[in-house]
Amino acid sequence: MASTAQELAFSSIEALSARIQRKEISPVEVTQTMLSRIDELNPKIHAYYTVFHDEVLEDARRAEQEIARGNYRGPLHGIPMGIKDIYEMKRTTCGSQALQEYAAEEDCVAIKKLKDAGSLILGKTATYEFAYGIQSLKSPVEPVRSAWDLSREAGGSSSGSGGAIAAGMAYSAMGSCTGGSIRWPAQCLLHVGLKATYGRVSRRGIYPLAWTLDHPGPLARTVKDSALVLQALAGYDELDPASANVPVPDFTAKLDRDIRGMRIGLLADLYEKSCDPKVLEVYDKAVDKYRSLGAEIVKVPSIGISELEAIEWPTLWSEAAAIHVRNIRNRGDQYNPNTRQFIQWGLLVSNAYYMLASRCRAQVRDDLNAALTRDCDVLMLPTAGFQGPPPVAEESPGLNFIGSAFEIYTPIFNFTGHPAIQVPCGFDSDGLAVGFQIAAKPFDEATMFQVARAYEQSEPWHTMHADI
């Protein structure tokens, strides 16, 4: 029945894994459903660059046999996922013409961990070139479309990962976040997007955009699904210099606890003046919902949007320039013109600027840590202050966003390193999805999940999906 296939395609991992464990459904059946949908829908959505039809079915049969023998590995066993094409696994293009022939010799750490947990890799998903943040029609690659509205993009840079989940072509998919590339497409598509604490997940084998800002993480349908994926990913990697040698707790331990009496700190200085009123109206209802759930709402002083931008973008692009400068010089024509220009812009950032930004960044991090220690349990703010996702553009936005209104509030936690999650909170008056972020103390993802889940379970948004 069509409705059953639809329900299966848009299931949460939590629900699906329970059925797999009880042997009510086979990983082979689940995987075949995903592959059928990809065959049908990917030509419209453009979420996948590469699909591993034969390999993933073979992996699914192996998972089926293991589970039949009683060797159930856990909630990701037999769950099909997508992987952003900057994670090393077979052909890895980073969405660039410069890397069309590159094939990784081995899987990156994150993929090995997901495979160890039993997840099934459906394929490699689309990304803006080298995970940089603005889509361009000058790219030879078709933009990923939103399943909610095919005339609109999916958001990015983890556009294929979000696009695949929104179209029922994956249960979760890995993204990467340097300034918001997980949380922004998650907002656009009514998903949950997770960036754990800097150092929680190994970056080894993932193509860098900016070393001190990059965070790997999943997009998923629910808060609990995000926690389950993080459980598989987290852990110390001595070969990643930023990896933190800290214990990995049970990220689901506090999920169903009451939040009455918890203090939620609003970073109002960052968004109150710059946020689109249509977005703010929906966000304010989410704040009110938290009040009704018994949380105490407090305001926490913070930087404004111009300070955020002054720290984030030059830091990001000067680090990216250090990575790409040789290739830009020798084969810049193989880059998307906008990517090339961003990298050239990074070369204009002086070393003194970079150090000033680093010191300001440290101050912001310390201020937020102090607030999270003294004033509140978690922080809350909108994911972005403008409506999205944008229509598929006829012209590239280029570097025009620099110095103009570009009110995305996600980068603050990239440069401070705090864990942050995007939670969908409904639709604005134009029917576009809106979301908010919850951030917590470093390595306290469990509290972040607890607060995010409390809201999620009080509203219907996580049960909704595009009719495609």
Place this chain on the structure above:
Amino acid sequence: MDSREMVIAKLAEWDIVPSEEDLAELVPAYEALLKSQKVLESMLRTRSMGNAMEFPLSEPAVIHDMGRYR
């Protein structure tokens, strides 16, 4: 030097010659960068971190130590 000449000179340090198409994007972006620089300077003037005797805790890796904030 005007902004266009500055952009050309700075990229020349890296043996990069921008195209006219590149310059059309880069020159206003460079001018925006100079404004951002002033924003950062303002942050330093208004915060105690302007004290240069403090170590530049610029690496987020030190976020691992929460104890010192208590």
